[in-house]
Amino acid sequence: MAGASRLSRRRTRAAWVFLAPMLVLLSLVALWPLARTIFYGFTDANLLHMQDAEGVGFANYLSHEGGRWRGVLADPLWWQSVANTLEFAVISVTIETVLGFVIALVLHTSFRLRGLVRAAVLVPWAIPTVVSAKMWSWMLNDQFGLVNSVLLRLGIIAQPYAWMVDADLAMKAVIAVDVWKTTPFMALLILAALQMLPTECYEAARIDGIHPVHVFFRVTLPLVRPALMVAVIFRFMDALRVFDLIYVLTSNSEQTMTMSVYARQHLVEFQEVGYGSAAATLLFMVVAACVGLYLTIGRVRLQAGEEA
Amino acid sequence: MNRWKFLCALALLLPGCKKDEAQPAPNGTVSSALSATAPAKEKVTISLSCGSVGKDFEMCKAGGDAWAKKTGNEVKYASTPTSSSEALALYQQLLAAGATDIDVFQIDVVWPGILGDFFIDLKPYTKGAEKEHFPAIIANNTRKGRLVAMPLSTDAGILYYRKDLLDKYHESVPDTWEQLTATAKKIQDAERKAGSADLWGYVFQGKAYEGLSCNAIEWVKSYDGGTIVDDSGKVTINNPGAKKALETAASWIGAISPKGALSYTEEESRGVFQSGKAVFMRNWPYAWALSQGNDSPIKGKVGVGPLPKGGENGHHTGALGGWQLGVSKFSKHPEVAADLVVFLTSMEEQKRHAIDASKLPTIVSLYKDPDVTKANPFFADVVATFNDAAARPSTPTGGKYNQVSSEFFNAVHATLAGEKPAEASLKSLDDKLKALGHDGAW
Numbered sequence: 001m002a003g004a005s006r007l008s009r010r011r012t013r014a015a016w017v018f019l020a021p022m023l024v025l026l027s028l029v030a031l032w033p034l035a036r037t038i039f040y041g042f043t044d045a046n047l048l049h050m051q052d053a054e055g056v057g058f059a060n061y062l063s064h065e066g067g068r069w070r071g072v073l074a075d076p077l078w079w080q081s082v083a084n085t086l087e088f089a090v091i092s093v094t095i096e097t098v099l100g101f102v103i104a105l106v107l108h109t110s111f112r113l114r115g116l117v118r119a120a121v122l123v124p125w126a127i128p129t130v131v132s133a134k135m136w137s138w139m140l141n142d143q144f145g146l147v148n149s150v151l152l153r154l155g156i157i158a159q160p161y162a163w164m165v166d167a168d169l170a171m172k173a174v175i176a177v178d179v180w181k182t183t184p185f186m187a188l189l190i191l192a193a194l195q196m197l198p199t200e201c202y203e204a205a206r207i208d209g210i211h212p213v214h215v216f217f218r219v220t221l222p223l224v225r226p227a228l229m230v231a232v233i234f235r236f237m238d239a240l241r242v243f244d245l246i247y248v249l250t251s252n253s254e255q256t257m258t259m260s261v262y263a264r265q266h267l268v269e270f271q272e273v274g275y276g277s278a279a280a281t282l283l284f285m286v287v288a289a290c291v292g293l294y295l296t297i298g299r300v301r302l303q304a305g306e307e308a
Numbered sequence: 309m310n311r312w313k314f315l316c317a318l319a320l321l322l323p324g325c326k327k328d329e330a331q332p333a334p335n336g337t338v339s340s341a342l343s344a345t346a347p348a349k350e351k352v353t354i355s356l357s358c359g360s361v362g363k364d365f366e367m368c369k370a371g372g373d374a375w376a377k378k379t380g381n382e383v384k385y386a387s388t389p390t391s392s393s394e395a396l397a398l399y400q401q402l403l404a405a406g407a408t409d410i411d412v413f414q415i416d417v418v419w420p421g422i423l424g425d426f427f428i429d430l431k432p433y434t435k436g437a438e439k440e441h442f443p444a445i446i447a448n449n450t451r452k453g454r455l456v457a458m459p460l461s462t463d464a465g466i467l468y469y470r471k472d473l474l475d476k477y478h479e480s481v482p483d484t485w486e487q488l489t490a491t492a493k494k495i496q497d498a499e500r501k502a503g504s505a506d507l508w509g510y511v512f513q514g515k516a517y518e519g520l521s522c523n524a525i526e527w528v529k530s531y532d533g534g535t536i537v538d539d540s541g542k543v544t545i546n547n548p549g550a551k552k553a554l555e556t557a558a559s560w561i562g563a564i565s566p567k568g569a570l571s572y573t574e575e576e577s578r579g580v581f582q583s584g585k586a587v588f589m590r591n592w593p594y595a596w597a598l599s600q601g602n603d604s605p606i607k608g609k610v611g612v613g614p615l616p617k618g619g620e621n622g623h624h625t626g627a628l629g630g631w632q633l634g635v636s637k638f639s640k641h642p643e644v645a646a647d648l649v650v651f652l653t654s655m656e657e658q659k660r661h662a663i664d665a666s667k668l669p670t671i672v673s674l675y676k677d678p679d680v681t682k683a684n685p686f687f688a689d690v691v692a693t694f695n696d697a698a699a700r701p702s703t704p705t706g707g708k709y710n711q712v713s714s715e716f717f718n719a720v721h722a723t724l725a726g727e728k729p730a731e732a733s734l735k736s737l738d739d740k741l742k743a744l745g746h747d748g749a750w
Binding site for chain 1: 391393394396397400401403404422423425426506515516517566567568570571576579580585707708710711714718721722725727743746747
């Protein structure tokens with residue numbers, strides 16, 4: 001017994017030794033910048049005079065001065081960008097998950113040239129976001145864009161749409177481009193999960209003559225669920241931080257402004273490092289809250305499923 | 309488990325899209341300097357940021373190359389984004405980080421207040437050359453007694469029109485925005501009936517960026533609505549003239565201007581006009597030389613004049629723009645970089661820019677130069693509007709100008725897009741600017 005405990009202690013120590021380099025690296029590249037951002041959120045730092053920063057407490061978040069409420073929390077644009085971000089994240093991730101699942105199921109069956117098709121599906125994901133966003137902004141151009149030209153010729157629309165300007169269209173167009181870009185990522189993750197599934201369940205289902213739709217909902221979905229949860233959380237966190245796609249397509253437009261675009265505008269364009277850092281800290285907290293909520297709900301459902 | 313290995317592998321791949329920003333090693337420079345026949349001084353490499361709108365980049369490169377040949381130094385060129393808002397953001401990031409990548413920055417007329425502290429005083433290098441330029445521009449570029457930038461060219465918003473179409477329909481060049489609206493509508497409707505389904509009456513810069521601030525300040529000032537914030541720092545934007553101006557502009561969208569104009573910068577609107585798909589365009593003078601190029605479908609069919617007045621009692625005006633060159637205080641060779649600036653802002657260089665690229669010179673005497681006036685017959689008219697030019701309020705608002713401009717163009721954009729009526733837009737803009745400027749103290 002004593003030997004076993006010494007062994008386990010040695011193992012623990014070895015684990016820490018192996019983990020140490022990564023922990024050091026992570027704290028350098030992730031924790032330190034995060035701590036700096038939170039720190040600057042409590043100062044009046046200006047991009048052009050960083051050394052003159054002074055502490056201002058919570059004034060960047062909320063303060064009452066000269067008969068007006070000031071701060072990120074008092075700015076309607078901040079709340080609009082929170083709403084925009086949530087709308088973008090929920091809708092795009094939902095569509096990507098459903099489409100990704102369909103594509104994964106198709107790619108899971110065996111057919112000729114499957115390898116080639118699998119590789120081809122990945123192309124949108126492989127293109128750097130800035131490049132694909134710029135590509136789409138040209139295709140969606142109101143006068144010279146390919147999308148308008150095709151739709152006009154097919155007789156689907158009567159006159160060209162200004163995709164990136166119309167308040168009703170801009171968010172839809174941005175979500176469509178994001179779906180185009182990231183569905184392959186979801187498809188790939190789900191496909192990986194599908195290939196790990198045990199074949200016995202399917203054989204049993206086939207012998208019992210179960211309808212394929214039932215097989216999907218009773219066998220495939222529950223088995224893929226853990227991997228699907230991971231894939232969704234990856235995408236959801238990514239979508240909550242979205243910046244490049246939105247910025248290239250619609251720059252600082254208020255209709256599609258996300259939390260990251262808001263924070264960057266204050267940090268860089270308005271030189272308000274303090275205020276922008278406060279916004280960035282709030283962004284971090286919103287993402288953390290969303291992920292916490294998602295994990296809690298996910299776990300509750302998972303346990304309920306196990307009891308049933 | 310395999311699944312996890314697979315996920316981890318994917319996660320590790322993600323940062324693979326990172327841009328590779330490796331700089332070319334300066335070895336080539338060193339070796340070529342050594343091989344030159346006994347150089348008096350060591351060859352220096354200066355990097356120069358050039359604009360990228362229209363012909364800007366090739367003009368800038370030709371100037372830099374001429375200096376390199378004359379002095380035996382080398383010039384490297386950095387191209388900047390076509391949207392000036394994005395160019396400023398890029399500069400702020402570079403300068404705030406103390407980057408030495410760029411020695412000579414090309415900056416907009418409204419930036420000395422924001423970036424001035426990062427530039428060296430050029431007075432010791434100019435030998436008084438600044439006295440030949442417009443005094444107002446030199447004053448604009450002088451911050452805390454330091455000449456932070458030398459003017460390269462100035463700019464004013466002007467009206468481009470299709471002479472051939474106006475003649476065809478026996479219309480005169482519009483003198484007021486109301487006339488422009490009516491004329492544009494008439495020609496657009498008639499031409500569309502005749503088969504040009506994609507012809508529009510008027511294009512301008514309507515994207516939510518600095519260019520829209522220039523367009524909108526012209527509308528507002530032409531209706532006697534002031535310039536957002538007056539010289540004393542008082543917010544003046546909420547007034548009947550401004551309301552009328554925004555209502556007039558909002559009435560164009562979908563009627564004589566495509567809705568897409570709300571996403572146009574200079575080059576998009578020039579694209580529509582120069583391909584013959586618009587009757588009128590608001591743009592800067594650079595578009596003139598390009599419209600007269602051999603590859604231009606509208607060569608010889610274009611006229612240029614001052615922007616219309618806001619109603620019978622309004623003014624002709626144009627937003628004051630222009631570009632300056634400043635030397636970064638992080639430059640490793642400030643004297644050499646300053647020499648390049650002096651060369652590029654000299655009489656010969658400004659004349660070349662005026663003739664080849666229709667850039668307005670800042671050296672007063674060049675407006676009397678016969679070669680310049682021959683290439684740009686409209687320069688005299690433009691200079692006449694200088695007295696009434698709409699200057700963006702970068703002096704009273706100082707380092708906060710960018711935020712003021714951003715609030716302004718967003719408010720205007722919301723009205724143009726039909727999301728908020730002019731009156732409500734101006735009211736909330738007024739509140740925001742007063743809060744931002746601490747009621748005039750800035």
